Amino acid sequence: MSSKHRKTPVLITCALVGAELTREQAPYLPLTPEEIAVSAAEASAAGAAIVHLHVRDAQGRPTCSEEIFRETIRKIRERCDVIVQVSTGGAIGDSDEDRMRPLEAGPEMASLTTGSVNFGDEVFLNPRPFVVALARRMKERGIKPEIEVFDAAMLEAGVVLAEQGLIEPPLHFDLVLGVPGALAATERNLDFLIGGLPSGATWSVAAIGRHQFSMARMALEKGGHVRVGMEDNIYLEKGILARFNAELVAKAAAMAREAGRPVASAAEAREMLSIS
Numbered sequence: 001m002s003s004k005h006r007k008t009p010v011l012i013t014c015a016l017v018g019a020e021l022t023r024e025q026a027p028y029l030p031l032t033p034e035e036i037a038v039s040a041a042e043a044s045a046a047g048a049a050i051v052h053l054h055v056r057d058a059q060g061r062p063t064c065s066e067e068i069f070r071e072t073i074r075k076i077r078e079r080c081d082v083i084v085q086v087s088t089g090g091a092i093g094d095s096d097e098d099r100m101r102p103l104e105a106g107p108e109m110a111s112l113t114t115g116s117v118n119f120g121d122e123v124f125l126n127p128r129p130f131v132v133a134l135a136r137r138m139k140e141r142g143i144k145p146e147i148e149v150f151d152a153a154m155l156e157a158g159v160v161l162a163e164q165g166l167i168e169p170p171l172h173f174d175l176v177l178g179v180p181g182a183l184a185a186t187e188r189n190l191d192f193l194i195g196g197l198p199s200g201a202t203w204s205v206a207a208i209g210r211h212q213f214s215m216a217r218m219a220l221e222k223g224g225h226v227r228v229g230m231e232d233n234i235y236l237e238k239g240i241l242a243r244f245n246a247e248l249v250a251k252a253a254a255m256a257r258e259a260g261r262p263v264a265s266a267a268e269a270r271e272m273l274s275i276s
């Protein structure tokens with residue numbers, strides 16, 4: 001690792017549940033507000049400074065319900081100090097109106113995908129006017145956006161939003177690699193994206209499935225931050241399911257320490273991301 005990155009604290013984000021998986025596919029997935037809050041607290045104790053939050057309804061289906069987001073955030077805050085980043089991506093097919101709802105539930109951060117992209121056999125739609133509306137609402141409510149980059153043009157679109165005053169610097173990007181139909185999880189793609197980041201930006205890597213930890217290691221070496229969690233990957237190792245999100249976080253935290261980088265607390269993360 002380049003010595004200039006040593007000692008830079010690592011932000012670990014844990015994406016606790018997502019919108020796609022079911023209990024049939026992922027038996028240890030937290031689903032209820034209580035289960036998600038317990039999982040967030042365990043992830044926080046293992047080193048996560050941020051939790052990326054989707055919620056589910058009583059049947060375990062993904063929902064954008066403001067009430068369920070609010071309840072889940074309250075339960076998380078009762079248990080630990082972690083930055084809650086709500087998803088505005090929701091599930092494929094959610095309406096724009098529904099995807100705005102989590103912003104009303106009192107989060108410190110929110111995801112902001114700045115373009116449309118194939119997502120498996122479906123399309124994750126993010127037309128520019130909707131992206132602008134999300135960014136504007138985040139700014140009004142003092143919510144820090146994390147710019148989600150599933151494809152290269154999304155990075156530039158995030159920079160344009162900042163130039164237009166819709167996002168306040170410092171910008172924070174999450175480079176999502178390995179979604180079928182979007183950018184593959186390769187070092188070449190990662191280097192290309194890093195090369196296009198504006199100065200002063202921070203960035204993490206969220207790699208999907210079996211790429212989660214190999215790409216996390218690369219991110220650590222290149223001075224980036226790391227996202228892990230069951231939304232993106234449910235295996236601790238090949239063939240071994242993670243029973244808890246905290247196990248995935250603990251593995252990322254151990255990798256960070258091996259790379260000579262301390263793990264940031266939520267308070268340190270707020271400072272690094274300029275969250276007041």
Ligand code: KMH
Binds near residue numbers: 018088090119
């Ligand atoms: N569930 C995906 C369609 C986000 O949270 O901002 C979108 C997603 C991105 O998970």
Ligand code: ZN
Binds near residue numbers: 052054087
């Ligand atoms: Zn998500």
